[in-house]
Amino acid sequence: MSLEWFFSDFFAEWNFLALPLWLLLIVLMSLVALAVTGQWKGIALTLPLIIIALYALFYLLLGIGALVIISVSGRLLLAFLIITLSNGGVIQATRMQKSARQRRYKVDLHKRAFYKRLPHAVVAMALSSLIVKATLWDDPSKRWLLADLIQKEDVPGKLTLAPPLARLLDDASHLNASYVAEIRSPRTVAEVIHAVKDAQANRRSISLSGIRHSMGGQALGMNTLHLDMTYLDTVRYNPTDQIVSVGPGATWKQVQTVLAQHGRAVRVMQDSNIFTVGGALSVNAHGKDPQYGSLIESVSSLSVVTADGVERRYDPIHTPELFSAIIGGYGLLGIITEAHLKTTSNNTYAFSLIPIQTHDVIATMERYSKNPKIRLLEAHLSVDQEHFLSESLIYAYAEADTRTTPKDELAGENNIWLRKVVFQLSRASNFGKIFRWEMEKRVGPLVEPATLSRNTAMAVPVRFLQNPDPTTTDILQEYFIPVRQTNAFLENYARLLKKHRILLLNVTIRKVLKDTSALVSYAQEDMYGFVVYYKVQHNSVEKEKLNAFTRELFDYLLSIKATYYLCYGSYYSPAQLTTMYPHLSTLIALKAKYDPNSLFTSVWFEKNRDALLSKHA
Structure with missing residues (x-):
């Protein structure tokens, strides 16, 4: 039996x-x-x-x-x-x-x-x-059967879960492929400027990408001159002002590697260090440090090549209008060629895992986030049928009283076989979800180090998420919910998931502070970001099911003044988009002024162009 x-x-x-x-x-x-x-x-x-x-x-x-x-x-x-x-x-x-x-x-x-x-x-x-x-x-590349079992100092190249570069270009979702006319990989600012002038001369638009983990079409183009920015990746640290100057193609891992040599760390970045800084700036990423807001607050200035082929510098004091529009502007106003970022101390943190019932998780996280010693904070929710969204685990990292800082561990993408096996089991069955949750709850505290550096805590592996099944894909989405609406959101969210029979793989919650610096801000007040993973079959029925679920969820998000992270799949209607993000009309007005011929474009922009232009008009 x-x-x-x-x-x-x-x-x-x-x-x-x-x-x-x-x-x-x-x-x-x-x-x-x-x-x-x-x-x-x-x-x-x-x-x-x-x-x-x-x-x-x-x-x-x-x-x-x-x-x-x-x-x-x-x-x-x-x-x-x-x-x-x-x-x-x-x-x-x-x-x-x-x-x-x-x-x-x-x-x-x-x-x-x-x-x-x-x-x-x-x-x-x-x-x-x-x-x-x-x-x-194993991942589809099958490069080496033992690659996940042996810890190596580094892996050549930039890790991405997106398909390889090709004229039929796709992102990490494997659902948005589009043909581009040409692909270039500039290594200098001069080559970027040359590409802009070539595009102007040939009356061709430009699309941009890093490692292509934005799943809403922002990193793709149709019949464009596509610029792969991953080779423009210099990293320089200035100990005088503690500012790090970074090329857009540099990954956060590259930034961490340089900063670690000076006892410094990144203030704000995504949960994994494989992403490029340029991509993070284009979507104004947030992190899991409750003491810092979104990425724009850590940027002192930017260098950008604009549509006229000139590199200019922007900062929040002298050029606030364009500075606030470029960060979080999805690459529509220019090509970021260098960012100057503020850093913080690479302190030692004490790790703790707190099991809690989900109805108490937000109140507990609110209390923790107000404690200045808590420097990294997030919660995971159970997704198996028996405990569906009812149990939570809070991951808290507090500043530890110690004079020694543990060695930075930034190469955690190599020995991840066990993580991959467990996550693959959870993709396949409810038993796997129960097993993964019990492993996380009971085994996690035993294997996680009691103390670790900030850089290590912010270098979470991501390659174990790679899906070896060609018939399915994992869809990532994120919803930003006002603090007062979070518990009601969880109830309605669970109801919609069951109504549309959506297969949920993971839910992570992070505190997101109010952001009024970015023009297209997803957090007009303090919110909680719900990062979710769905498993979707590669067929029209399953895709339409996800579309219907997201459209209905979008209506609910609008009713509670919540937002949807636009860098993920665009399952919303044009009316829903412009209602949720009214400041997009200002972004389009700036684009009409500084890029009147729409030199910089993307699949996302072309899809929503008419709605955005009519709203602007």
Whole structure:
């Protein structure tokens, strides 16, 4: 009965019978059988029977799963009959096998010693692990089967979950592919200016990207000259004013690596350090430090190449209008070529994990965020069916009283196999979600260091999220909810998820302080950001289901004066967009003034151009 429950749950969210996965299971069973018996011929002869048994099990489990459409009384009767027959058959088969084995192999079993079977078992387990890793858990590149198990100092190139650069360009969602006319990767400001002049001469628009984790179409273009900015990535630290000057293509990891040498750290950045600074500025990213606001507050000045091919410098004092519009302006007003960022001390933090019921999580986070010693703060919510959004874990990092700072660990993307396995299990079944939650709640505090540096705490791995299933994708969204509306939001959010049957993988909550510095601000008051992951099948039905869910959710967000992070999928209507972000009309007015020919564009801008222009008019 336990096996039936496990397998029926594991396959509950699979829409088809995947032959490679069944073959994998057959190979694993064969290796285990070989380790126990050492009989090559016998195992080879029984493989057809194993295949038949697996298919029978599959259809039996489909039958059990189909019970949900039958009445309760009929369901109980059929379940009783199926379980009785199946378990009765298992008991009888076990008895027959035991009797035959005792008669046939009594002498042989006595001869077999543990030390003779141990090498077989070790080899079987090793091969099984590699097969599982190569087939299910590894990233699609399959560069090296042991890459996730061995800690390395660094990984060449910039890590991204988006497809490789190509004229058919796509982002990390794998849902927004568009053809670009040409791709260039400038390494100097002169090359950027040259590209702008070429585009003007050829009457072609320019689109920009970093590692393409903005999923709303802002990092893509249609028939554009596309600039891959990842090679413009210099990082220079000035100890006099404690300002770090950064190229737009530099990742936060590159910035952290330089700052760590001077005992400094980043003030505001996303939860992982793989993202580029230029991309973070274009969406005005926020972090999880409740003492700092969004990224714009950490920027002292910017260098930008504008539509006339000239590099200019902007800051909040001398050029406040364009400074506030460029940061969070989604690349529509120019190309950021360098940012000058304020830094903070790379202090030592003490980590604590606080289990709590979700109805108390916001009040607790509010109390923690007002404590100046709490420097990083977020909460995770349970997503399994039994505890759906009802349990929470608060991650708190408080300044520790110590004279020594632990060594920075910034290369955490290499040894993440276990994380990947656990997250993949949670993609596949409710059992996996329960297992992941229990691991996070009970094992997490045991393996997390008690003290760590700020740089380490802000270098969360992200590659374990890579989805090896080509038939599905993970959709990331974020909603900013006013503090007073958060508990009501959670109730309505859970209701909408169940109504539209959306598969939720993860929910993270972070405090977001009021931001009036950015023109297109997503936090006009203190809010909580709900970062969520959904699993979506690559088919029109599932995509439309997500569209319908997000449109209805958007109406609710508007009713409570909440906002949706525009750097994620644009599932909203043009009217919803302009109502939620009225300052977009000012951004479009500035674009008409400083970029009248729309040299800088994106798929997102082209999709919403008419609505934005009509609102401006």
